[in-house]
């Protein structure tokens with residue numbers, strides 16, 4: 001330590017929660033509440049200390065859902081997630097489901113409204129309502145929030161009375177149990193920059209071979225005419241195909257064309273599958289159907305009956321004019337082509353452009369623009385009943401650090417609430433059975 005720096009503070013706690021994002025706050029509240037139910041004894045109730053590097057807590061909660069915070073979804077099943085094992089994900093979601101999340105927040109005075117998509121938002125339309133409720137609940141559960149204080153390393157000595165040591169920028173903290181909730185790598189400026197994976201490894205865990213941005217916009221080739229369509233939003237079916245052209249995944253939803261390429265729910269949802277497929281199959285690609293409700297056969301029949309109408313105008317009845325023009329040009333048609341002069345090859349080329357448009361994606365916009373992370377600590381290394389580590393007893397993991405990521409729609413927060421609640425409750429209960 002440089003000579004002009006004050007000596008590090010030495011602290012001990014029963015439960016350390018690293019850190020205080022969505023999963024960490026929920027874990028700390030659940031742990032704090034559980035410790036308050038500790039049977040009266042000679043010992044004071046166990047202490048809960050949550051440490052976070054952020055100056056202002058809850059950055060991601062505040063930006064979520066465009067500042068409205070999409071807290072959960074009215075129907076959450078394992079099918080909305082990808083990760084190590086759907087079975088494990090289902091078992092977690094059964095232990096703390098949507099009804100539990102709503103009850104938890106309702107008890108804190110947060111009411112919800114449901115949108116047509118099934119997304120649930122606070123009736124105030126303000127993410128601040130959600131964060132304030134969590135911070136009040138943490139205070140009421142006697143959680144000590146220590147921030148800004150960034151953790152630099154963690155160590156585990158199973159034989160010590162306080163087996164976990166966290167070294168932060170200003171303190172050395174010894175804890176009897178540790179809840180690791182450092183998040184993944186999405187939105188690194190919020191403080192979640194992936195250092196948590198180093199901590200998990202130091203505590204004996206593995207990390208999946210690939211860590212990708214998920215729920216991330218995609219960049220298309222500089223020369224793609226799609227870039228010139230910036231600002232258009234329309235429903236599109238986007239399909240992931242293997243190099244062999246085998247269909248792997250598909251999402252149909254609103255898609256936004258932007259100055260860099262593609263965004264919107266369908267693109268965000270398929271992005272993690274695309275990035276994952278590309279690690280093993282360089283030929284994996286995305287194909288767009290700009291008229292998802294229409295069959296190729298019926299469109300072909302219509303094209304055959306166009307007579308003197310122009311295909312470009314016919315397409316304009318169904319799609320924004322700028323896109324219709326781009327697709328006709330892509331198919332090699334000029335503006336003067338009419339139904340009468342349209343050849344079979346031109347029809348096929350136009351239908352390919354409209355219904356099977358290969359998207360010239362070059363990369364994702366990276367973690368800076370991602371909403372979550374694909375990959376992390378495999379669930380096989382966690383006991384799902386408690387979220388306790390199978391490698392380091394007394395260690396619990398929750399939230400985005402785990403190898404589970406959900407679709408757009410509130411599924412990622414539901415994962416954070418569920419795993420956080422299970423981990424916090426179990427970590428506190430574990431202390432009831434051990435002597436301090």
Ligand SMILES: Cc1cc2nc3c(=O)[nH]c(=O)nc-3n(C[C@H](O)[C@H](O)[C@H](O)COP(=O)(O)OP(=O)(O)OC[C@H]3O[C@@H](n4cnc5c(N)ncnc54)[C@H](O)[C@@H]3O)c2cc1C
Nearest residue numbers: 019021022023053064065070151183191399400410412413
């Ligand atoms: C722009 C955006 C919008 C989103 N909108 C939604 C939405 O509407 N609905 C939804 O369900 N999901 C949404 N998500 C995803 C959701 O925010 C995450 O799934 C969720 O926040 C994960 O919670 P977590 O606690 O595991 O991680 P995080 O929320 O990332 O929290 C991790 C915490 O750890 C701290 N930290 C990390 N490393 C250290 C360290 N070394 N020392 C000290 N502190 C550290 C960070 O400061 C942070 O507070 C959105 C994400 C983004 C980026």
